[in-house]
Amino acid sequence: MKRFLSRLVLAAVAFALAAAGAFAWWANQPLTLRSSPLEVIIKPNSSVPSVARQVARGGVPIDARLFVLLARLTGNHASLKAGGYQFESGVTPLQVIGRIARGEVNHHVLTVIEGWEFRRMRAAVDAHPALRHDTKGMSEAELLKAIGATEPSAEGLFFPDTYLFARGSSDVELYKHAYRAMQRRLNEAWNARSPDLPYKTPYEALIMASIVEKETGQAAERPMIAAVFINRLRKNMMLQTDPTVIYGIGEMFDGNLRKRDLQADTPYNTYTRTGLPPTPIALPGVASLAAATTPAPTDALYFVARGDGTSHFSNSLPEHNRAVDQYQRGK
Known part of the structure; x- marks a missing residue:
C-alpha cells in the first residue's frame, strides 16, 4: 500500500509539473x-x-x-x-x-450607457482625466452651439457607445463624435421606418425611442412597448408613462413616485398632457431606435409588469384591469 501511495504521489507531482510546463509554454x-x-x-x-x-x-x-x-x-x-x-x-x-x-x-476610452440622461454623460465626460475639458463652464446651449447642434435640448442627442480618444483630446470632439453617431443611427432608423407612423420628424421618433429605452430592459419587448405608445398616439390617448414624469421632476426625484407627482402638470407629465414630451428623456440605443420606427404589429394599448421582468399586453381597458389585478394586486 505504501508503495502504491508513493507511486500515486509521484504521478500526481509529475502531472502537476507537466501541466505547469504546458501552461508556461x-x-x-x-x-x-x-x-x-x-x-x-x-x-x-x-x-x-x-x-x-x-x-x-x-x-x-x-x-x-x-x-x-x-x-x-x-x-x-x-x-x-x-x-x-x-x-x-x-x-x-x-x-x-x-x-x-x-x-x-x-487610446483612452469612455463608455456612454444606453438609458443615461445627458447630465450623467456630461458628468462622466467632465470626470475623465485623459480629456481636455474645453466645455467646462459652458451652458448646455453653448455646448450645443460648439458641436453644431440645432436641437432645443442636449437630451437624447448622443449615441451610447464606447468612444476611443488620445490623451489630451478635447471633450468637444468627443461630443461631436457622439452627436454625429446618433444622427447617423437615427437617420438609418428613420429611412427604414414603417409606414403611417404618427411622427412628423425624426426628432419625434428620437423622443419615442428614449421613452422605450427607459420603459423596459427587455430587448425583445421593445417593439411591443413602442407599439403600445404609438397606438395611443394615434388615438390621441395620453401615454401615461412614469419615466417621463420622473424626468420632469429631475434631480428632486427621491426614488418614490407619488400620486401627487402624477397629478402635478409639467411639460413631461404624460398623465396630464397628450402627445409626446417636448424632448427625449434619455440616450436611446440602436434597439430602441429600431423599435420606435418599426414597432410590432399589434392593437395593444396597455401593458403591465408581470413581476418577472416581462410585461402583459392588453388591447382593452377591462383586459388590462384584470391583468393588473393578477400581476400587481395578487388577486
Whole structure:
C-alpha cells in the first residue's frame, strides 16, 4: 500500500509539473493575430473574465479560461485597466496581460450607457482625466452651439457607445463624435421606418425611442412597448408613462413616485398632457431606435409588469384591469 501511495504521489507531482510546463509554454507562445496591428478595447469596470472575453472577441486568439488563470497567477487580476490597446502578431499571452495591467493604452476610452440622461454623460465626460475639458463652464446651449447642434435640448442627442480618444483630446470632439453617431443611427432608423407612423420628424421618433429605452430592459419587448405608445398616439390617448414624469421632476426625484407627482402638470407629465414630451428623456440605443420606427404589429394599448421582468399586453381597458389585478394586486 505504501508503495502504491508513493507511486500515486509521484504521478500526481509529475502531472502537476507537466501541466505547469504546458501552461508556461502557452503563456509565452507567440500568437498570430487575424490582423496586425490589432486594436482591442477594454471597457471600464470590466471583471477579469470580461476582459478575457473582450480580448478574445477583439481578435487575439487566447483561451479565456487560461487568460483568467494567468491573470491571477501573475497577480494582475486586480490591476487590469480600461482603454484601447494595440497588439501585433508575435505578442504572447503574458505580454498581453502585462500591457493591460500596466495600462499601456494606445487610446483612452469612455463608455456612454444606453438609458443615461445627458447630465450623467456630461458628468462622466467632465470626470475623465485623459480629456481636455474645453466645455467646462459652458451652458448646455453653448455646448450645443460648439458641436453644431440645432436641437432645443442636449437630451437624447448622443449615441451610447464606447468612444476611443488620445490623451489630451478635447471633450468637444468627443461630443461631436457622439452627436454625429446618433444622427447617423437615427437617420438609418428613420429611412427604414414603417409606414403611417404618427411622427412628423425624426426628432419625434428620437423622443419615442428614449421613452422605450427607459420603459423596459427587455430587448425583445421593445417593439411591443413602442407599439403600445404609438397606438395611443394615434388615438390621441395620453401615454401615461412614469419615466417621463420622473424626468420632469429631475434631480428632486427621491426614488418614490407619488400620486401627487402624477397629478402635478409639467411639460413631461404624460398623465396630464397628450402627445409626446417636448424632448427625449434619455440616450436611446440602436434597439430602441429600431423599435420606435418599426414597432410590432399589434392593437395593444396597455401593458403591465408581470413581476418577472416581462410585461402583459392588453388591447382593452377591462383586459388590462384584470391583468393588473393578477400581476400587481395578487388577486
